[in-house]
Amino acid sequence: MFTATSGNIFGLSGTEWESMELVERVGTFGNFQLFFLLISLILIVLAKATNTQSYSVVFKLFFISRKADARIKESWPLLGSPAWFLALNFVITLAHSLYLFLSEEQGESFFAVLITLGISFGFFLLAFLSMALIAFLTGARTVYQTPMQSTWVLPQFVGIIFFLLNLVWVLNPAFSGYLKLAFLLFFVLLSIKRFVRSSIYLLRNGIEWYYILLYLCTLEILPLSVLGWFLLEMDVIKMFN
Helix, strand or coil: CCCCCCCCHHHCCHHHHHHCCCCCCCCCCCHHHHHHHHHHHHHHHHHHHHCCCHHHHHHHHHHCCCCHHHHHHHHCCCCCHHHHHHHHHHHHHHHHHHHHHHHHHHCCCHHHHHHHHHHHHHHHHHHHHHHHHHHHHHCCCCCCHHHHHHHHHHHHHHHHHHHHHHHHHHHCHHHHHHHHHHHHHHHHHHHHHHHHHHHHHHHHCCCCHHHHHHHHHHHHHHHHHHHHHHHHHCCHHHHHC
């Protein structure tokens, strides 16, 4: 006959057994983070559903600049619904990344969602307004069509990358330091690709170098300064010191 005394089951003493209690498990992510992920996922799926070649096309447009104009004309209407879905996804994913920066420092809040959405949309819109201003000042509006295409197309691929980074970031907050660095690297890569591709095109079409400098100051430095100010306000740079 086997007997067991209460409090000695599983090798626990009576005191240890009595002290055990159920603790509510803290969720992996908050409601606002779930909101960002769901919206991005819906936009990415819609882009794929409306054009089965969406991912491959934006990948080639980002990494392969050769014959980009021909590729756009053949398979990627600039104002088609897939392009709009992925462009909006870039705004959402950029806002989500900024929100992850902000919530890590100050916690989650609806006000933080509004701030990050405003900064993300403003950053994206400022690039087009700056380009339109330069086109007006130089009087060469047709020449700037290709740089504006780059400003519109290139972020569409980066938005997909940001979605993947944000997903990993939310599910694995312990790796936030590495993911922040990856986010900054991809953002810098986007800016470099856009500037180099547009500058080469403008120089080949006879635009003077001082207009290129104006383009650099307005399209690149000004938006990046806004984003840099936002990150510095949260003392993110301390992470790398």
